[in-house]
Amino acid sequence: NAGVTQTPKFQVLKTGQSMTLQCAQDMNHEYMSWYRQDPGMGLRLIHYSVGAGITDQGEVPNGYNVSRSTTEDFPLRLLSAAPSQTSVYFCASSYSTIGAGELFFGEGSRLTVL
């Protein structure tokens, strides 16, 4: 059972570099999302998608792009990395776009921007 798979697990970038965090799920979930986790701030929603071809912004979208060309994949792109984007990033998916459906999380991607 793969569930939600994130790559890479660790990444170090220099300021101004770009990169893509990959997320794939094999549960045929319609809803997918990206969160960042910072000490004392919990998890904050970056972007989300309720189905292929549909994306929307969360609480902290600036500096990030997403796309959803397939049900399985939901990559997160950092356009020009900044030290403020040093964080742990989690991808999560759900079988339900509303209601009581819980989120299933990947194991996280730890990003450091120097």
Add this chain to the structure above:
Amino acid sequence: AQSVTQLGSHVSVSEGALVLLRCNYSSSVPPYLFWYVQYPNQGLQLLLKYTSAATLVKGINGFEAEFKKSETSFHLTKPSAHMSDAAEYFCAVRRTGANNLFFGTGTRLTVIP
């Protein structure tokens, strides 16, 4: 805006003692409420969720939570703490009809032998 507040960023209990982690939500309409646990260097996993079917919700690993509308609370409890319960716990909320879960700031539980 839909939000949850977790009182106490750190809680320490002795092994075998009661665990009580607090969560209050802000909403005039009861939302969907969730508790997640995060072990070191891992993702979050669901402990339990409230869906209006019952006010007392039982989850995994002996945890339970009670929904109290009058207090807008959804506190997490466990009668007897175990060393393996040491982790960070997050309360989360989804407003009725909405897409997204919003998380509290988390409570780190330490269990003292």
